[in-house]
Amino acid sequence: MNISSARPPVPSDDPRWKLVAAAMRRHGHGADALIETLHAVQDAFGYLDDDSLRFVAGSLHAPYSLVYGVATFYQHFTLRPPGKHACVVCMGTACYIKGAQGLVDAVEKRLGIEAGRTTPDGKVSLLTARCLGSCGMAPAAVLDGAMHGKIKTGALIAEVEEWLKHDS
16 A cells, blocks of 8 residues: 555544445545535534544545635534534524524523534534525524524524423
8 A cells, every 4th residue: 555545544433434434435535525525424423523624634635724624614514513402593684684683692692602602511502504595484493403484582492491491
């Protein structure tokens, strides 16, 4: 085996790395497979940590700066572990005009975190999206994968309260 084809060892013996390796094989271990590989890592582990980014860079023979840049450029990728529950508030123009910022502010205040963060206990992640494509339902939020249109602050906080109450 020559140096240029050497691949770094997987970061751990976690069997999910086999899924990532399969994705890289499927896409030819080239730098052009970067986004697909990052998706495979995030699908397997829920987020992209520094070890996984370094592994992907070494495996695809791509500079770490490129891998990190792609992972931080695209909103779909996250570098932090997700919470058990996810609240994603649309911040697109229609939702913003209809009060999305107030929704975010209320959830930030209730949870004591900023958008883009997860509560210290790992229960809830508060995220924003550029657009959810549901402008006619503004303001919109996705709560644990379910779309909620024309959502009011009280209803959103009530859902968050249910998550907190049932996960105690």
